[in-house]
Amino acid sequence: MSQCHREDRSLDLSTVNRRQSLHLTYSSIFAQNCLIAGCALVVMLACVVAIHAQSDKIDLPAVSTDLVPLTELTGAQRYKQELGGLYGAGANELPEQHSAAAQRESTLIVPRNAQGSPQADGKIVVVAFSMSNAEQEFGAFQKLAHADPELSPNVFVVNTAQGGRAMSSWATPRYRTFDIAEERLTRAGVTASQVQVAWVKIPIELIDYRPIGSKDISNLAENIKTVRANTRVVLQQAKQRFPNLRIAYLGSRVYGGYCKTDLNPEPFAYESAFAARSMILDQIQGDAELNFDATKGIVKSPLLMWGPYLWANGLSPRAIDGLTWERSDFGRDGVHPSTAGEQKVARLLLNFFKSDRTSRDWFTRRR
Numbered sequence: 249m250s251q252c253h254r255e256d257r258s259l260d261l262s263t264v265n266r267r268q269s270l271h272l273t274y275s276s277i278f279a280q281n282c283l284i285a286g287c288a289l290v291v292m293l294a295c296v297v298a299i300h301a302q303s304d305k306i307d308l309p310a311v312s313t314d315l316v317p318l319t320e321l322t323g324a325q326r327y328k329q330e331l332g333g334l335y336g337a338g339a340n341e342l343p344e345q346h347s348a349a350a351q352r353e354s355t356l357i358v359p360r361n362a363q364g365s366p367q368a369d370g371k372i373v374v375v376a377f378s379m380s381n382a383e384q385e386f387g388a389f390q391k392l393a394h395a396d397p398e399l400s401p402n403v404f405v406v407n408t409a410q411g412g413r414a415m416s417s418w419a420t421p422r423y424r425t426f427d428i429a430e431e432r433l434t435r436a437g438v439t440a441s442q443v444q445v446a447w448v449k450i451p452i453e454l455i456d457y458r459p460i461g462s463k464d465i466s467n468l469a470e471n472i473k474t475v476r477a478n479t480r481v482v483l484q485q486a487k488q489r490f491p492n493l494r495i496a497y498l499g500s501r502v503y504g505g506y507c508k509t510d511l512n513p514e515p516f517a518y519e520s521a522f523a524a525r526s527m528i529l530d531q532i533q534g535d536a537e538l539n540f541d542a543t544k545g546i547v548k549s550p551l552l553m554w555g556p557y558l559w560a561n562g563l564s565p566r567a568i569d570g571l572t573w574e575r576s577d578f579g580r581d582g583v584h585p586s587t588a589g590e591q592k593v594a595r596l597l598l599n600f601f602k603s604d605r606t607s608r609d610w611f612t613r614r615r
Contacts, residue, residue: 311575312562313505313514318521319557320567328468330522334554336529342553346532349541353494353551354606357444359402364441364492371404372610373442374601375429375490377418377482378449380411381501384585386447388594398602398612406436414453419481426489443490445607447555447597449499450479450524452516468519475523476530480537483527483549495606497555498524502593503573505562506582518559528552553606556596571596 316325319340321332333339342350359370376386390405408429410417417423430440452471487493504517512520531538531552538549560566562573575582577589585593601611 311505312564313518315515315518315561317557317559317561317566317568318525327522330468334525334557335532336525343532346551346553350495350551350553350606353540354610357494357610360442360444360492362439362441364439370402371438371442372400372402372444373433373438374403374405374445374447375433375443376407376409376447376449377425377429377486378409378447379414379417379451380409381451381584382447382449382499383407383409383411384590385449385593385597388587388590389597392591392594392598393601396598396602400611400613403611404436404438404442406433406438408432409449414451415475415478415482416453419478419485426485430489440490441492444492444494446486446490446493446496446550447499448479448482448496449501450475450520450527451501451512452520452523466516466519468522471516471519472523472526475520476526479523479527480530480549483538483552487547487549493550496550496552497600497607498527498552499555499558500524502558502577502585502589503560503562504583506573506575506578508580508582511581511583521557521559524554528554556600558593558596 316327316332318332318334321327322338323332325332325338331337335342341347357372358366359368359372361367361370376382378386386405386409387407390407393399393403393405410425410428413423413425418425433440433443452466452475483496486496500521500523501512501517504512504514507513507517527538531540531549536545536548538552539545540547540549540551560571560573565572573589573592577586577592578584579586579589601607
């Protein structure tokens with residue numbers, strides 16, 4: 249073999265060796281990178297599992313509390329010095345005199361034309377004043393009611409509840425809540441003079457909040473005082489803007505035990521019923537700022553009474569109707585309703601309006 253051929257062969261072997269060496273190096277680097285990526289993936293999966301586990305830990309202990317529905321807090325039972333019952337002193341029925349007044353007001357709820365005068369083919373408009381939860385729930389009720397074959401052709405539901413607008417916002421002109429409500433009425437083809445009924449869902453806005461873990465995380469008396477002041481302004485403004493508004497059916501929050509934030513956890517959701525009740529009792533006791541009767545002075549408010557009471561103790565069935573609140577009734581934050589939760593409140597509203605003696609005659613189709 250010539251010297252030239254030997255050198256060529258030597259060069260070929262050297263090249264092969266270098267390529268093999270580089271291949272081994274790249275393979276080693278690739279293997280290391282795969283190992284690193286695999287470790288990173290394991291860590292990420294572990295984090296996801298940990299977060300999910302933590303989420304479950306938040307949800308599971310909240311399926312019920314030791315709180316008692318207001319409708320079942322009767323007799324001498326008290327909650328923070330407050331007696332039970334929707335109308336106080338353990339009573340769940342309207343006092344006789346206020347019940348008679350509610351019946352009289354309901355007879356004045358009749359179809360009206362755009363100017364507010366009674367007219368056979370006019371409208372009875374039902375609206376809502378409250379925040380995001382109510383906007384979702386009342387929106388579902390609006391659809392459910394309008395699809396119900398028993399609904400009177402004169403009744404027209406308009407969703408005027410507004411996200412992020414609890415009673416303090418409705419009481420503050422700069423938020424334009426009533427202007428926005430009237431804009432929605434206009435888009436729906438009805439007028440302020442045809443509004444005769446309202447659903448008002450009253451939350452506690454955590455005015456006096458104490459950190460969870462303290463012996464008593466809320467000052468019920470102070471919270472009620474503040475909510476009452478704001479709601480009184482809202483009702484007065486509502487009567488001014490909607491002169492034919494006859495009855496405001498009040499409501500409170502649903503169960504708050506699944507809440508993952510400071511946005512109305514328990515016991516604040518439960519306590520909102522005491523705030524709503526206080527407004528009704530003030531009117532029953534003759535508060536001139538909530539007067540609805542023209543024979544007793546200047547009318548400043550619609551008549552107040554309970555709509556459907558929405559709170560139940562999580563998975564513990566409520567005595568009067570078996571109502572429960574499951575985790576699936578709420579969205580991810582545990583506060584705002586899921587579609588199932590919206591439908592649950594919508595059905596409660598629909599059943600109430602179809603059956604209560606102050607609403608069934610004007611709400612349902614005449615037979």
